[in-house]
Amino acid sequence: xxxxxxxxxxxxxxxxxxxxxxxxxxxxxxxxxxxxxxxxxxxxxxxxxxxxxxxxxxxxxxxxxxxxxxxxxxxxxxxxxxxxxxxxxxxxxxxxxxxxxxxxxxxxxxxxxxxxxxxxxxxxxxxxxxxxxxxxxxxxxxxxxxxxxxxxxxxxxxxxxxxxxxxxxxxxxx
Amino acid sequence: xxxxxxxxxxxxxxxxxxxxxxxxxxxxxxxxxxxxxxxxxxxxxxxxxxxxxxxxxxxxxxxxxxxxxxxxxxxxxxxxxxxxxxxxxxxxxxxxxxxxxxxxxxxxxxxxxxxxxxxxxxxxxxxxxxxxxxxxxxxxxxxxxxxxxxxxxxxxxxxxxxxxxxxxxxxxxxxxxxxxxxxxxxxxxxxxxxxxxxxxxxxxxxxxxxxxxxxxxxxxxxxxxxxxxxxxxxxxxxxxxxxxxxxxxxxxxxxxxxxxxxxxxxxxxxxxxxxxxxxxxxxxxxxxxxxxxxxxxxxxxxxxxxxxxxxxxxxxxxxxxxxxxxxxxxxxxxxxxxxxxxxxxxxxxxxxxxxxxxxxxxxxxxxxxxxxxxxxxxxxxxxxxxxxxxxxxxxxxxxxxxxxxxxxxxxxxxxxxxxxxxxxxxxxxxxxxxxxxxxxxxxxxxxxxxxxxxxxxxxxxxxxxxxxxxxxxxxxxxxxxxxxxxxxxxxxxxxxxxxxxxxxxxxxxxxxxxxxx
Ligand code: SF4
Numbered sequence: 001x002x003x004x005x006x007x008x009x010x011x012x013x014x015x016x017x018x019x020x021x022x023x024x025x026x027x028x029x030x031x032x033x034x035x036x037x038x039x040x041x042x043x044x045x046x047x048x049x050x051x052x053x054x055x056x057x058x059x060x061x062x063x064x065x066x067x068x069x070x071x072x073x074x075x076x077x078x079x080x081x082x083x084x085x086x087x088x089x090x091x092x093x094x095x096x097x098x099x100x101x102x103x104x105x106x107x108x109x110x111x112x113x114x115x116x117x118x119x120x121x122x123x124x125x126x127x128x129x130x131x132x133x134x135x136x137x138x139x140x141x142x143x144x145x146x147x148x149x150x151x152x153x154x155x156x157x158x159x160x161x162x163x164x165x166x167x168x169x170x171x172x173x174x
Numbered sequence: 175x176x177x178x179x180x181x182x183x184x185x186x187x188x189x190x191x192x193x194x195x196x197x198x199x200x201x202x203x204x205x206x207x208x209x210x211x212x213x214x215x216x217x218x219x220x221x222x223x224x225x226x227x228x229x230x231x232x233x234x235x236x237x238x239x240x241x242x243x244x245x246x247x248x249x250x251x252x253x254x255x256x257x258x259x260x261x262x263x264x265x266x267x268x269x270x271x272x273x274x275x276x277x278x279x280x281x282x283x284x285x286x287x288x289x290x291x292x293x294x295x296x297x298x299x300x301x302x303x304x305x306x307x308x309x310x311x312x313x314x315x316x317x318x319x320x321x322x323x324x325x326x327x328x329x330x331x332x333x334x335x336x337x338x339x340x341x342x343x344x345x346x347x348x349x350x351x352x353x354x355x356x357x358x359x360x361x362x363x364x365x366x367x368x369x370x371x372x373x374x375x376x377x378x379x380x381x382x383x384x385x386x387x388x389x390x391x392x393x394x395x396x397x398x399x400x401x402x403x404x405x406x407x408x409x410x411x412x413x414x415x416x417x418x419x420x421x422x423x424x425x426x427x428x429x430x431x432x433x434x435x436x437x438x439x440x441x442x443x444x445x446x447x448x449x450x451x452x453x454x455x456x457x458x459x460x461x462x463x464x465x466x467x468x469x470x471x472x473x474x475x476x477x478x479x480x481x482x483x484x485x486x487x488x489x490x491x492x493x494x495x496x497x498x499x500x501x502x503x504x505x506x507x508x509x510x511x512x513x514x515x516x517x518x519x520x521x522x523x524x525x526x527x528x529x530x531x532x533x534x535x536x537x538x539x540x541x542x543x544x545x546x547x548x549x550x551x552x553x554x555x556x557x558x559x560x561x562x563x564x565x566x567x568x569x570x571x572x573x574x575x576x577x578x579x580x581x582x583x584x585x586x587x588x589x590x591x592x593x594x595x596x597x598x599x600x601x602x603x604x605x606x607x608x609x610x611x612x613x614x615x616x617x618x619x620x621x622x623x624x625x626x627x628x629x630x631x632x633x634x635x636x637x638x639x640x641x642x643x644x645x646x647x648x649x650x651x652x653x654x655x656x657x658x659x660x661x662x663x664x665x666x667x668x669x670x671x672x673x674x675x676x677x678x679x680x681x682x683x684x685x686x687x688x689x690x691x
Contacts, residue, residue: 003504014452049338053363055687057388057469059338063432064458067451081336097296098362099341102333128382133302134366153388155468 015071044076045167048086048110052103052142053093053135058120058153062090070156077163083109088166091143094122094129095136107143115166118145119159121152182221182239185212186246193249196623197404201234201247209250209258216263222534223264224627225636227651228274230305233257234651235267236625236636245553247625247638252280259285266533266658273691277368279304289316292361292690303369321347321355329672333362340686344675351671356664364690371650376402376476376616379647383637384471386652387688392418392425393630394652394688395474397637400555401650402476404624405641406617414478414612415556416598420491421461421470421479423587423594426631427498428457430580430587433683437577438509440677441518449505453498460494463487478613488595495588506581519574523666523678527569530662537633538583539659539682542568542575549629561593571666573681583631618645630655632685654688 049062065072066079080086083106095103107116118139121127126137139145149162180188183200189211190202204212212235215221224236224245234249250257259282260267271282272291279301282288293300295313318328326347333341343359367386371379376398383398384391396418403410435450458468464487465473473480484490509515525535530543540547546567550558566582568575601609621643628635633655642648663682667675 050334051338051340051363053365053687054340055385055388055391056340056685057385057391057471059340060388060432060469062338064451064455067455068448069452069455079338083334093363094365096363096365097298098294098364099333100296102341102362106334128385129365129367129370132366132370133297133299134364134369152385152471153469155462 014068015074016069044078045088045163046078046080046086047088047090047163048080048083048106049090049092050083050103050106051093052091052099052123052139053096053129054120054122055093058092058122061153061156061159062092062119064156065159070160072160072163075160075164075167077167083107084111086110086114088115088117088163089143090117090119091123091139092119094126094132095139095142097134097136100136100142103139103142115146116143117147117149117162117166119149119162120154121150124148124150127152180215180219181242182219182237182244182246183242185215186248190248193623195405195621196247196625197407199245199247199625201249201623203249203251206250206258209248212248213258213260213263216260222531223260223266224534224634225638225651225653225657226260226267226270226274227638227653228278228280228303229649230278230303231255233274233280234638235260236638240547240552243552245627255279256281256283258283261285261287264534266661269661270653270657277301277303279308292364294361302366303372316359318345318357318359319355323349323354325349326354342686346672346675348672351673353667353670353672353675356667356675358660358664360660360686361690363687365687367691368649368651371647373646375646376641379650380475381472383650383652384474386691387654387656387685388469388471389429390425390630390632390635390654390685390688391469391471392421392474393628393635394637394654395472396422397626397628397630397635398639398650398652399474399476400626400628401624401637401639402616402641404626405622405639406620406624407622408477408614408616410478410614411602411612412599413482413601414614416594417479417483417612418474419557419561420483420591420594420598421465421473422629423590424457424461424491425470427584427587427591428454428461429631430584431457431502433680434509434577434580434584436683437519437573437677437680438515440680441515443512443515446505446509449501453501453505456494456497460490463490475613477616479611480613481611482601482609491591491595495591498584498588502584509577509581516574518674518677519577519681520572521570522573522674523670523681525571525662525666527571529665530571533658533662535633535655535658535662537629537631537655537659538576538579539662540633541566541579543571544569547634549627549634553627555626555628557594557597558590560597561590563587563590573677576681616645619643620645621648632656632683632688633659652691654685656684656686656689659684660689 186202189208190204193201276293300308329346332343341362347355431454435447439447527544548565625638636653639650640648
């Protein structure tokens, strides 16, 4: 074990350089972020992930953001346990009808200002589950959505680019 | 032969008539009296329940006689919408029967628990897959089972949990720190997958079933493809068979690596999560470079595989297995050498061998509790029949045992990946030098019924399918291994402290989405 720690200390970080913020994601966000909140948030972002019926594929990749290779915390992005501590709800899945209430209540429990990110094809338009009796479909049908990150599932680099866009927009605010 | 001494096939021949065009195992249709005889026999025979699913006017059960290696489906037409419950003799049937009731309106007579399961009253429709669904529905309160006694209190958890995990509700009854009872309530991520598959071509339906449980996308895709191919009598190119197995083993390794790290993290040992998370990332990147998708979604399709491995793939995967072997073994040694870590995992969350057998649990949950079944070996399917690997089995049934099974399975899968790479048939070149993807075309205008048993990283998947004469899916039921593991988690946590629940839960890592359908 100590050999390992020694190697980790001398071997240099395994973390990769960050990708640039995605232009489209930035553009989508621009109109929606309100000034006061920008100032308040500064450069850190607390995210509460909500699985609203995902196949778990999106969660696997969101998890990867926390591994040492992507290490999302270095950008000031943290995943938090409670919506009460969150600035952002990162929502996955085609919003099953059995989860719609819980999703709404999670949003209500999140203090203002708050942003909703629809993560993955399902969250954006229901994906392959669109039209099912058991699904509402897009997250947008339940909550106001500020940013969409496409993919099935989005790769960690794509998630990171989307979240960085959210962050950069905040950091550059007056 | 006297009653009670029948073989499974013998009994079915006696109580039912065989259905033509059901492959590769037989299906028999019986009547009410025959179904009751079956229940009587299940009371004495050790046949395990592989699955139970409904249709608008029929119920089907898949059974296996392990010793004889017999697998069969038995069906009971129920025009009145009722059938005698199997739950008294096979408790694993309870949730499956509750689901069949929710979806098709089939009542299991004599079931000990008739509360709805997947239906939470939010769909706007009752029995959505029945011939005549009832419009309108209202949510009614869900009565949790009672646990009464001095000093007991309840802790409700979920559906939204504290981490990045799937939603479900856990109702703990605790006495101080000790869990007296855990009751699960699932169904939150029910997406209506079986309904969506109806009327789709097998190729379109494959995209849906590939999203039943993202971590098992390859395994579920293989199970569905094999079932459809059995139904339609399609032979797939040999190379596709090997490429499927290659993807399945990559998926298994990636999941085990991630989960072993996550279990240790839940015991407050984040070092292994950080290390094993890197190894998992290596596997996903290799999968991406070989097959163009980190989770290899939509790569396995009915008829074969959607694309061949990238030309540089085999070399990359040989390098991957070499690197994983080099880096994994020292991490295992760390786990093995940390008394403070094992203090949390040893004798925590025990599933007794008897319980694992009663519920027919497979995968590492079953294998850590003495149940050494692996669909790759029995009934077995290509190419595993030609490959050498061992199925690890332990009997302690605790978190530690489940971890060791997964450690051993990583080692076995690395060996399988090497064997597959070495023995896979070469790329067939067309006359013009073009390489077609290893994919057989699906016959049009033909129907049939098929089933498949495929080993995912969690355990055995059963997928049953009926392809209608017009070539579309009439009914498909993919039964995730989680159905038979979730109930055991309730038992495993009993008598443990509440704080050990995340650890126990992670050591099972049942699929919510795979179960909720
Ligand atoms: S977008 Fe794709 S990976 Fe994400 S939940 Fe939907 S099906 Fe799963």
